[in-house]
Amino acid sequence: MKNKVYDVAIIGAGIVGAMCAFYLSKYKLNVAVLEAGIDVASGTTRANSAIVHAGYDAAEGSLKAKLNVKGSLMVEPIAKQLGVHYQRCGSLVIGYSENDLEHLNRLLVRGKKNGVKGLEIIDENRLHEMEPNVSKNAKYALYAPSAGIVCPYDLAYATCENACTNGVEFFFEYKVDKIEKKGQTFMLYAGERLISSKYVVNCAGLYADEIAALIFESLPFKIIPRRGEYMLLDKSEAGVVKHTIFVTPSEKGKGILVSPTVDGNIIVGPNANVVESKADTGVTIEGLQEIAQGARTMVPEINLDSVITTFAGVRSTPTSGDFYIQASKKYPKFIHSAGIESPGLASSPAIAEYIIELLKKAGLKLKEKDSYIKTRTKNGNCKLFYDMTEEERKKAIQRDPAYAKMVCRCEMVTEGDIINAINRPIPAHTVDMVKRRTRAGMGRCQGGYCRARVAEIIARELNISVEEVKKFSSNSHILCGRTK
Amino acid sequence: MDKRLVIIGSGPAGLVCALNALKGDVRAEDILIIEREEELGGTLNLCIHTGFGKGNKTGTELATQLADKVKSSGINYLVNTTVISFDKNKEITVVSPQIGYEKIKAEAIVLATGCRERSRGGLSIGGTRPSGVMSAGTAQRFVNLEGYLPGKRTIVVGSTDLAVVIARRLTLEGGNVLCVCDRRSKPQVDKADISECLDFFNIPLKLRTTVTRLFGKERLEAVELADLDKNGKTIRSTRRILECDSLIYSCGFIPENEVAFSAGVEMKRATRGPVTSRKLETNIEGVFSCGNARYIHSDVVDVMTDGKKAGKFVADYLRDLAKKKRTQGEQV
Incomplete structure (x- = not known):
């Protein structure tokens, strides 16, 4: 292993690292994925709202807006190819007042500028026809038919399994703690272990700033760990809502949602609280009460006695407000992908494409493999x-x-x-x-x-x-x- | 493989139902019991403690006794076989490593699928999600069937019969149960059980007390306990931390009705079991429900009584059906 020099080392097997591995595995390259956790999707990818956002939230002209709209359309074909559950259920942002309507109109205009298809504002009659259990106080909604839901960790598994089948090597419990540059090669240490690579992609999620620090670089913004708590309801509650329901957003974020999941449950959450530790995925009783209250306001009939589990995830919120995907100022062959908060899941395929463009610019040669396996394994997609x-x-x-x-x-x-x-x-x-x-x-x-x-x-x-x-x-x- | 009567589940309800259907003149060769486990008896097989049926038998003894009766009567049974669905025409799909993927047509079906433990989702516990936290049923399986201890210093949450029995068992097997706590002001079992399972072993019972938070990144390291006021709200000043390596919860039971759902059997929201007629028939003609699958009973005697009733009603149903068929045949 010591003598092998990889062409590309991807740090992190969250959804962004997974998508990078998936796309790079099509080419004649030696690729390694270095993951600090024990498994694919050990961090933010494991616990989030599982929404493929349509793309009306991000500010016009931002990288987020561009990659969200593009990426959200790429998720479905990948899911189909790899046998991942995906459903284009559509989303509804509900509004209660004239003020909210104004805000919804702004989202509509912004969404159209971002290139989101099919957006429209609907009135209360149509809203309650589509979602009879949504609060009667809701008067308007922004309907985005292109929004979808997917199982985030299964999407990460599927893309990593496919990459692995096509020759990408995975190293788990590999927490990169030292990086040296020797000639043209990056030496990536994890304790005693060493992996060398010509190109590096930093997809370390919450820890992307810490990886940057290993090459003595600081990102031009801070990563704030923000925890979101969730409740998952029994399948008996399926159908209480059929679309992903949001409230009109505030400064604090997109707020609490109630949504079906691809597996037939109902998910409720998240709140957004800054936490001290990036690893703080604990839930709090106050937090659960907060999201329960939020859900009841939106869907008064929701049966919260049917909660089967509660959990929390931590997302990496950049103080800059936008995704940061750029080559290191020092080393053009070291690409950072950082601050990937919502809509990171929806954007992930487009983020990976964007990263690959940067790698190409830095000199990476991409030649397609003669034989590429399209499924998770040689024998298909491991259907359950x-x-x-x-x-x-x-x-x-x-x-x-x-x-x-x-x-x-x-x-x-x-x-x-x-x-x-x-x-x-x-x-x-x-x-x-x-x-x-x-x-x-x-x-x-x-x-x-x-x-x-x-x-x-x-x-x-x-x-x-x-x-x-x-x-x-x-x-x-x-x-x-x-x-x- | 066609059978007049198929009973899904071989716990006390299913077995007694089969035996009573036999008394009601359904022939043994016309009855089939389907069981997903390796042996007949259902959850009784996990209950190595006494207190079951006449003569204070252990659960396993009662299971063996009922199973022996069924076997010697010539009633057919399939073990290691799971029903994955059935339809309105009472065509049942089963899978089993022995017989593969099969369809069985029945004239009547009894759903005796028992119950499952409720998840701890409703407990609303804060903190981390480490290992060392499991349901009482899982603990029972590890201890009683596999011979492993789920922890050395254990807190039990809930005061159901299963909770107090597992608290006693852990103590006997070399564990240390720090306390059994429950949000309620009264335990869910009677005084005799408390004295037999807890007092005798000096296991403290803490009522109006709950676990509010878990600590430990990988394995459970401690929990936060708090007392509750009359309205069930935690009293902040009573919060204290207890070091432990395991938490076993028993949040009660829910009828198991996945199979019933598959056929569109109508459910009652309150009991989470099927809506049944006085004759224990569901909204689908010829499909009956009994035991804990119908609603959660307080003890095994009640479950067996329900099974017995179902056995009689399903035998009546089959008799009427045969009569109807005969008259129809004459008319043709």
């Missing part, structure tokens, strides 16, 4: 039993009877799905890694039924004891020894 047709289910069971053994009843996840997740291009080896790849434990009992079973399957497949199975990271063991 739940998503299969009847014929596919029959075939899967014929091939492997483990597909006939139900492990998670809430989400209909079979042992075959779990074994597959453990053996995929980027293998799952903890309970949470299996959960995010298969949805085992994400249903209404939140793993009450299947968690022990999943741990047993992981232990069996990896030939370790159940005691050694972790929830997510190396010190998150689930058990504490044998019984008496």
Whole structure:
């Protein structure tokens, strides 16, 4: 490994790093992805609103506006190609007053200038026809039919798995802590480990400023960690809203939303509170009350007794207000992508394209590979039993009877799905890694039924004891020894 | 594979239902019980403690007794087999590693799918999301079936029967239960259970107390406890931190009705079980529901009584159906 010099090293396997790996894997290049966490999508990508924003929010002329509108149209074809759930459900920004209407009109004008298609202001009759459960106090709405929803971590898994299948190498728990420049090469250290590369892309999300500091550079803005808390409702509540519902935004941000998810749940959140630590993904009771209140104002009938889990994510808000995607002032072959807050998910494919343009400008030669695999693995897209047709289910069971053994009843996840997740291009080896790849434990009992079973399957497949199975990271063991 | 009567689930409700249908003149060879686990008996198989049925049996003993009766009566059963859906024509889709992907047509179906633990979503606990936090049912499986301890210093949240039983079991197995707490002002089980499971082992029961926050990035390291006032609001001055490595919650149960949903069985919002007639029939003709799948019962005796009723009603239904068919046949 020491002698190998990669063409491009991507720091961070969040959605932006994942998209970079996905696009770069089409070319004859040696690419490495260095991720500090144990898995793809360990940071902001793991916990956010999962919305593919249409692009009327960002200020005209900003990089955000440009990349959001472009990127949001790229998500669907990628999702189709890689078997990721995506739904163009449309969004509604609701307004209660004349003041709000004025603001909605401004968004409409801005959206049109940004190039968002199909935007219109609708009146209360049409709004309540489309969304009968939205508050009767809402008088207007900005309707954006092109807005969508997607599973953010699955989009990251899918693109990384495809990249891995096409030869990109992944290094986990690789926290870059020192960078040296030797001749034309960047030496990227993580403790004792070293990876060398000719080009580097900094997609370290919340930590992008810290990576920049390793080459003694400071970004021209600060990254403020802002935590957003969420509640996820049981699938029994599906249909309470059919579009992503926002309130008219304020200075504080886009505010609380109520939206369907691609998996059939309802998501409520987020608030936006500045936190001291970038890793502070804890939830607070006050925060949950705040988003519950917000949701009830928008959708009075919403059943918040059906919350199945609560969680929080931290986003990297740049004080400059815009994405920052530029080559380092010192090293043209070192590209920073920083301050990627909302709508980062929607923008991510366009951000990656933009980064690749910068790499080209810096001298990277792109030659297409002769054989490029379009799916997640050589054998297709790892379809889950739940998503299969009847014929596919029959075939899967014929091939492997483990597909006939139900492990998670809430989400209909079979042992075959779990074994597959453990053996995929980027293998799952903890309970949470299996959960995010298969949805085992994400249903209404939140793993009450299947968690022990999943741990047993992981232990069996990896030939370790159940005691050694972790929830997510190396010190998150689930058990504490044998019984008496 | 066609059967007159298919019973989904082989917990106490399903097994008693099958036995009583037999008494109601449904022939053993016309009955099929489908069970997703390796053995008949349902959740009883996890209950190694006593207090079940006549003669103070353990859950596993009661399960074995009922299962033996069913087996010796010649009733058909499939284990390791999951029903993934059925339709209005009572065509059932099952999967099993042994038989693969199959369709089974029934004249009547009894949903005896039991219940599942409620998630802790409703508890509204702040803080981190470390390992060492699990439901009482998961803990029960690790301890009773696998022989592993989920923690050495444990807080139990909730005072259901499952909560107090797991608190006692952990203590017996070498764990240390710091306390059992509940938001309520009264425990969810009776005095005898509290004295038997908690008092006898010096496990403190803290009522009107709840866990408000978790600490620990990877594994649970401590929790914050707080007392609640009469309105259920936390009293800030009572907040204190308790070091522990595990939290086991029991937030009650919800009827398990995924299979029922698949066929469009109408549900009651209050119970989260199917709307049933006096004869335990759902909105779909010939589809019955009983036991904890119908609503959460307070104990296994009640569950068995419900199963027994369902067995009688479904036998009546099949008898009437046969009569109807005969007269129709004569008319043709």
